[in-house]
Amino acid sequence: MKKPQAFTxxxxxxxxxxxxxxxxxxxxxxxxxxxxxxxxxxxxxxQTGFVPNGIAGGLRSSRAKLVAAVLPTLTGAVxxxxxxxLNQALDExxxxxxxxxxxxxxxxxxxxxxxxxxxxxxxIVLTGIMHSAEGRRRLLAAGIPVVExxxxxxxxxxxxxxxxxxxxxxxxxxxLYSRGYRHPLLLSADDERARRRMDGFRRMAQVLGLTAExxxxxxxxxxTLGSGRSGLIEALATHPETDALFCSSDMLALGxxxxxxxxxxxxxxxxxxxxxxxxxxxxxxQPALTSVRIDGTRIGRMAAQFIVDRAEGRxxxxxxxxxxxxxxxxxSA
Amino acid sequence: MKKPQAFTxxxxxxxxxxxxxxxxxxxxxxxxxxxxxxxxxxxxxxQTGFVPNGIAGGLRSSRAKLVAAVLPTLTGAVxxxxxxxLNQALDExxxxxxxxxxxxxxxxxxxxxxxxxxxxxxxIVLTGIMHSAEGRRRLLAAGIPVVExxxxxxxxxxxxxxxxxxxxxxxxxxxLYSRGYRHPLLLSADDERARRRMDGFRRMAQVLGLTAExxxxxxxxxxTLGSGRSGLIEALATHPETDALFCSSDMLALGxxxxxxxxxxxxxxxxxxxxxxxxxxxxxxQPALTSVRIDGTRIGRMAAQFIVDRAEGRxxxxxxxxxxxxxxxxxSA
DNA sequence: ATGAAAGCGCTAACAT
DNA sequence: ATGTTAGCGCTTTCAT
Numbered sequence: 001m002k003k004p005q006a007f008t009x010x011x012x013x014x015x016x017x018x019x020x021x022x023x024x025x026x027x028x029x030x031x032x033x034x035x036x037x038x039x040x041x042x043x044x045x046x047q048t049g050f051v052p053n054g055i056a057g058g059l060r061s062s063r064a065k066l067v068a069a070v071l072p073t074l075t076g077a078v079x080x081x082x083x084x085x086l087n088q089a090l091d092e093x094x095x096x097x098x099x100x101x102x103x104x105x106x107x108x109x110x111x112x113x114x115x116x117x118x119x120x121x122x123x124i125v126l127t128g129i130m131h132s133a134e135g136r137r138r139l140l141a142a143g144i145p146v147v148e149x150x151x152x153x154x155x156x157x158x159x160x161x162x163x164x165x166x167x168x169x170x171x172x173x174x175x176l177y178s179r180g181y182r183h184p185l186l187l188s189a190d191d192e193r194a195r196r197r198m199d200g201f202r203r204m205a206q207v208l209g210l211t212a213e214x215x216x217x218x219x220x221x222x223x224t225l226g227s228g229r230s231g232l233i234e235a236l237a238t239h240p241e242t243d244a245l246f247c248s249s250d251m252l253a254l255g256x257x258x259x260x261x262x263x264x265x266x267x268x269x270x271x272x273x274x275x276x277x278x279x280x281x282x283x284x285x286q287p288a289l290t291s292v293r294i295d296g297t298r299i300g301r302m303a304a305q306f307i308v309d310r311a312e313g314r315x316x317x318x319x320x321x322x323x324x325x326x327x328x329x330x331x332s333a
Numbered sequence: 334m335k336k337p338q339a340f341t342x343x344x345x346x347x348x349x350x351x352x353x354x355x356x357x358x359x360x361x362x363x364x365x366x367x368x369x370x371x372x373x374x375x376x377x378x379x380q381t382g383f384v385p386n387g388i389a390g391g392l393r394s395s396r397a398k399l400v401a402a403v404l405p406t407l408t409g410a411v412x413x414x415x416x417x418x419l420n421q422a423l424d425e426x427x428x429x430x431x432x433x434x435x436x437x438x439x440x441x442x443x444x445x446x447x448x449x450x451x452x453x454x455x456x457i458v459l460t461g462i463m464h465s466a467e468g469r470r471r472l473l474a475a476g477i478p479v480v481e482x483x484x485x486x487x488x489x490x491x492x493x494x495x496x497x498x499x500x501x502x503x504x505x506x507x508x509l510y511s512r513g514y515r516h517p518l519l520l521s522a523d524d525e526r527a528r529r530r531m532d533g534f535r536r537m538a539q540v541l542g543l544t545a546e547x548x549x550x551x552x553x554x555x556x557t558l559g560s561g562r563s564g565l566i567e568a569l570a571t572h573p574e575t576d577a578l579f580c581s582s583d584m585l586a587l588g589x590x591x592x593x594x595x596x597x598x599x600x601x602x603x604x605x606x607x608x609x610x611x612x613x614x615x616x617x618x619q620p621a622l623t624s625v626r627i628d629g630t631r632i633g634r635m636a637a638q639f640i641v642d643r644a645e646g647r648x649x650x651x652x653x654x655x656x657x658x659x660x661x662x663x664x665s666a
Numbered sequence: 667a668t669g670a671a672a673g674c675g676c677t678a679a680c681a682t
Numbered sequence: 683a684t685g686t687t688a689g690c691g692c693t694t695t696c697a698t
Contacts, residue, residue, distance in 0.1 A: 025684085033684085051474070053451065054676090059389055065448075074416055084408055084434075096433065119399075120388055141339050224614065226617040285558075353691090354670080391692085392674050392676090
């Protein structure tokens, strides 16, 4: 079925008694049109409810005013801060954000990437780094500015705003050790970044002389409060000596907190709990949750800045940024 | 700055020794191209990392394969289920979802709508109903299929998948009354749909003969665990007789639960709590949260079906659907 | 099975 | 200040 294009600039031009070009100017550069003409055109536009076809305009002027973001999941609360600030920063600069969900699956990611590149956005923001060689090549071939985020790699495709997951693991391990915990357990989803945090954690455990292997309790993604509760139950069943948990999300940690309370386990005395993400609710829990804070707002803002600078022909002087992280010490560990 | 278009079908055609048309066919209708030619073209495409410009193709064929969704906020957990299922249902049918954030503000909504209509998507899914007369006219003029969701109105622009907020208010009021609560309080964000739930609640309160005016504690949007805690504190300070709360989100309700526990208030004995949204965590709280369940998955799926049917020229036989809601009775009230 | 011509709706570039 | 011409990259249509 052919979709009827309600009105075109030519229709509006005819109705207003001017040329199509004048309508285009009245809409995009009103200062270059006489007051009378402007009034006439605007009146017709108002009456018809005409909105120009940006697809056609963008094809001609090769300005899409569109940025695409690729997220593993729309449900994941961790990225929301990044997406919100990305959206806002782009919006302020007149760009629109399009969101694609890759779903933690590499093959889906290639398909999604194809759909995105077809639309020739002014930039692409990836959550995580692009591993598929095919994906990297297409991105490069398309010549679209790319910002990889939420991770670090020595070989980014283009630009990068991230932090080291290994270092988070190391830091949390050291933190728990310094608090006196000697039997930490890792409660985590099984994605690649989580695995690197766990690697870092284990490396530091060795350095600190914790002889026992650090046990892991894996939960399916996305992490939920429910899996936090059941995760703690299973963890304690298999490793009753456990005295601290590093959870791969705050939701998971909340589940642990609730299950601990239900079982009469004192936090932080009998069980230390550390979350990841420092979501709004972390500070307001009882006991307040110690969590790893990542400045998602800053990631989103910088990514937007990078893309827009590039899209508008400005060079980005420092295109690779490690924004770090911070352990927010509260009552739970 | 002019963005260099890396490759076009003509480049690929030249390299493969065929015409542009053949490249186009090899990509879109491979069965209509000879095996040898297909192989040649595919090899060049692979080597170059070529991805066709869908903007140009869409302009010619007027098939965008794009659906836009307008959300008040990306952070709001209530809509996530709808967005997820919308995204998935569209994806399965080869469409992509673009998300725009309107931000509970009517004037921003008009600007956003303009940006969306310019891209000539195959359909637009609105969260909530469109009130602005200007917005309605543009939507109608553009001839793009529209689905309004999460609300009911006798005069939808086009199609509708929603439920009655008044009726939720009435039902929750009746539910709390039947549970023996006589001094309910409304803890709520101050948006329009919340107001209609409160109206419904009050109407039912009168019907049931609750003589006292039902007090309201308003909190800023978006609702958070923190505002749930402080909301309960203020509510009890001004209305110490309160014995039940209807919260406008589950996050708010979780905050109330935590604050109640901190103060040693027994739930549900001394304080009944009802949430809205029935998010994953509601069932896993301690005590488990009674909440109003809205089938967001079904809303998203139906909206996708409606849009795709229309985009592909099929009529939608029942374009206005009230999907209702359900009170999930758990331990908190 | 393949190619040539035309044109989708808009705007850059060049008149006037 | 306004109009004319051409063409963005693709696909529809019509030949061959």
